Amino acid sequence: MTKHNVCDESDIPVGDKKPFKLGDTKLVVYHLQDGFYATQHSCTHLFAPLGKGKIVEDCQIQCPFHRARFDIRSGDVVEWANFPPGVQLLNGLRGEKSLKTYPVSVENGKVMVEL
Numbered sequence: 001m002t003k004h005n006v007c008d009e010s011d012i013p014v015g016d017k018k019p020f021k022l023g024d025t026k027l028v029v030y031h032l033q034d035g036f037y038a039t040q041h042s043c044t045h046l047f048a049p050l051g052k053g054k055i056v057e058d059c060q061i062q063c064p065f066h067r068a069r070f071d072i073r074s075g076d077v078v079e080w081a082n083f084p085p086g087v088q089l090l091n092g093l094r095g096e097k098s099l100k101t102y103p104v105s106v107e108n109g110k111v112m113v114e115l
């Protein structure tokens, strides 16, 4: 695992997020009340860009396509795809799957992601 500097601490206000690309890996870095977190960029349902999603309940990312929600800290599914009505018919093919998460630290004001 190698640490990569993605941005300065002040680049992402609390409650916000930003997408990044490190080599071939796309990820989203989130700034929550208790610190920085990172997850994979594409939704595990049908690959929507979570960088365009919404942070809800202070600690969940909601997918912009079918509104699946994931816990940002663990990557766990909180609620699977549920919009528009009927999208659940796909669940046999695209069952619940957690997001990959990456360790994040802040060193001298620099946000570092381990890949």
Ligand code: FES
Pocket: 043, 044, 045, 046, 047, 048, 063, 064, 065, 066, 067, 068, 080, 081, 082
């Ligand atoms: S692509 Fe994210 S919920 Fe469908």
